[in-house]
Amino acid sequence: SVLATPSASARVVLPLRRCFSEVLYAKSHEWVKLDSGIATIGISGHAQEKLGDVVFVELPETGSEIEASESFSNVESVKAVSGVYTPFAGEVVEANESLTDEPSLINSDPMGKGWIAKIKVSDESPKSELMSQEAYDKFLETCD
Numbered sequence: 001s002v003l004a005t006p007s008a009s010a011r012v013v014l015p016l017r018r019c020f021s022e023v024l025y026a027k028s029h030e031w032v033k034l035d036s037g038i039a040t041i042g043i044s045g046h047a048q049e050k051l052g053d054v055v056f057v058e059l060p061e062t063g064s065e066i067e068a069s070e071s072f073s074n075v076e077s078v079k080a081v082s083g084v085y086t087p088f089a090g091e092v093v094e095a096n097e098s099l100t101d102e103p104s105l106i107n108s109d110p111m112g113k114g115w116i117a118k119i120k121v122s123d124e125s126p127k128s129e130l131m132s133q134e135a136y137d138k139f140l141e142t143c144d
Helices: 045-051 125-129 133-141
Strands: 023-025 030-035 038-043 054-058 071-077 081-085 090-095 117-121
Touching: 023 133, 038 045, 038 081
Parallel strands: none
Antiparallel strands: 023 030, 030 038, 038 117, 054 071, 071 081, 090 117
16 A cells, blocks of 8 residues: 655644743843743853852752742852842742752853752742843843
């Protein structure tokens, strides 16, 4: 038997879906990936550059409730200690325990393996206050 092949005119082309959630940024230099109500949060490449070599990360406790705009973690470098803030209220569902033994992941891979916590978001409305990569890049021009 011969298999029928659809003609070019019969094919439907679907738009490609993004494989990754959009990364958004806060003015306090945290990045956020929001996916199905879970926000993964870390500090931006710009923030880690300003801090210098990270030597310790105080992680939030899994299961703890945090409020929007609250500091939920501290990042200590050879230069300073800096609070890490969340734009969202919610429950910490995971902390990046790898940072306990290897805090330098924040320097080497701030947008990947250097994430700090995942939060089950109770209200996504603060998302509208966050910046796209392009807007964050423009914001950085006004920071220095």
